[in-house]
Amino acid sequence: MSPNTLLTQTLTAITPADSAMRQQARARLDQLAIPHGALGQLMDVAEDLAAITRTMTPSVKRKAIAVMAGDHGIVAAGVSKFPQAVTVEMVRNFLNGNASINALARQVDASLTVVDAGVAGDLTELYQHNALWNRKVAPGTADFSQGPAMSRAQAIQCLEVGIEVANYLAETTDIYATGDMGIGNTSPSSAIIACLCGCDIATATGRGTGLDDEALNNKIAVLDNALAINQPTADDGLDVLTKVGGFEIGAIAGLILGAAALRKPVVIDGIISTAGALIAASLSPACRDYMIAGHCSVEPGHRIALNHLDKAPLLDLRLRLGEGTGAALAMNLVDAAVAVLTEIATFEEAAISQADTTITTPQSQENATS
Ligand SMILES: O=C(O)c1ccc[n+]([C@@H]2O[C@H](COP(=O)([O-])O)[C@@H](O)[C@H]2O)c1
Numbered sequence: 417m418s419p420n421t422l423l424t425q426t427l428t429a430i431t432p433a434d435s436a437m438r439q440q441a442r443a444r445l446d447q448l449a450i451p452h453g454a455l456g457q458l459m460d461v462a463e464d465l466a467a468i469t470r471t472m473t474p475s476v477k478r479k480a481i482a483v484m485a486g487d488h489g490i491v492a493a494g495v496s497k498f499p500q501a502v503t504v505e506m507v508r509n510f511l512n513g514n515a516s517i518n519a520l521a522r523q524v525d526a527s528l529t530v531v532d533a534g535v536a537g538d539l540t541e542l543y544q545h546n547a548l549w550n551r552k553v554a555p556g557t558a559d560f561s562q563g564p565a566m567s568r569a570q571a572i573q574c575l576e577v578g579i580e581v582a583n584y585l586a587e588t589t590d591i592y593a594t595g596d597m598g599i600g601n602t603s604p605s606s607a608i609i610a611c612l613c614g615c616d617i618a619t620a621t622g623r624g625t626g627l628d629d630e631a632l633n634n635k636i637a638v639l640d641n642a643l644a645i646n647q648p649t650a651d652d653g654l655d656v657l658t659k660v661g662g663f664e665i666g667a668i669a670g671l672i673l674g675a676a677a678l679r680k681p682v683v684i685d686g687i688i689s690t691a692g693a694l695i696a697a698s699l700s701p702a703c704r705d706y707m708i709a710g711h712c713s714v715e716p717g718h719r720i721a722l723n724h725l726d727k728a729p730l731l732d733l734r735l736r737l738g739e740g741t742g743a744a745l746a747m748n749l750v751d752a753a754v755a756v757l758t759e760i761a762t763f764e765e766a767a768i769s770q771a772d773t774t775i776t777t778p779q780s781q782e783n784a785t786s
């Protein structure tokens with residue numbers, strides 16, 4: 417990688433979240449007038465937000481969801497239940513405001529940006545729409561069951577698309593969420609997870625949009641063969657993206673890297689977004705600090721990827737849609753985490769009696785006298 421590209425500048429700008437601010441937040445959370453730790457995972461998110469934003473009063477009001485769209489040559493091998501045309505059709509649906517992500521983005525008052533990172537169909541008539549970015553790297557990846565999905569230059573290009581989106585939205589955004597649209601994209605996601613988490617492809621592969629048993633077995637065989645043909649370097653995120661990735665997955669990874677460089681939190685959606693998160697973490701381990709896992713999807717590889725990133729998902733609702741829907745829903749809980757940190761009084765502030773640490777039980781009395 418040459419030293420002066422947007423990607424290298426962004427990677428250089430990423431530093432870990434602030435551990436002193438994390439400690440300060442934890443100290444306050446430990447003193448809240450509740451039984452110790454009783455707000456559970458919301459307290460972990462509150463601590464993360466303080467460390468990410470370097471303040472005890474983080475704001476996550478201005479929410480931006482970016483849905484990265486792309487197509488996949490590997491659909492020719494029969495790995496999806498739906499035809500490729502659905503990718504374009506759903507992009508149109510997003511722009512008309514009638515998709516699931518539109519409803520859930522409205523519910524949480526988030527803006528929605530749709531990015532054509534590599535859709536196979538012609539979107540010319542839609543580019544006039546302000547919410548759609550034309551950043552088509554190519555009309556779909558190559559079929560990675562036959563060779564690499566893309567060139568190394570294209571992998572860098574799609575990463576930089578995501579960084580550009582993060583940077584463009586930065587001025588009006590406190591918190592990002594990732595989303596995806598791309599028929600066939602659970603296949604590259606599972607392949608990325610197998611490479612970067614070191615697991616068997618069969619354990620990381622699921623039914624996607626709804627394959628039956630026979631089609632699932634075919635998908636596993638296709639992906640197994642694709643990994644044997646491509647031989648991605650297991651610890652090199654850029655090589656993995658190049659050989660078995662997707663343009664929208666690279667753009668998601670770029671969005672995460674961009675958010676981390678800007679020191680802003682980013683909520684990760686389903687298996688496709690988490691595959692992007694693995695690529696981002698492989699390029700910059702510190703960027704993991706800026707990720708909040710929105711949910712755990714039904715796809716088996718998603719749990720594996722979240723464990724590898726050491727991230728606990730906020731929701732487990734049997735979702736398997738993508739588009740950013742799980743991340744949008746989780747943003748409600750991120751709002752709640754800020755309220756926990758900034759609005760709840762401590763024992764001292766509320767003048768509440770603290771837990772008695774000198775309780776004598778029959779057992780402790782016995783211990784004291786023996
Ligand atoms: O987010 C997820 O975990 C998820 C799980 C299964 C399917 N999807 C969505 O369904 C499409 C990919 O499924 P498939 O079967 O075509 O690989 C793509 O548009 C994804 O957004 C998404």
Ligand SMILES: Cc1cc2nc[nH]c2cc1C
Nearest residue numbers: 498502506625737738739
């Ligand atoms: C209809 C449809 C909507 C989607 N949204 C995300 N992936 C999708 C896949 C299909 C098939």
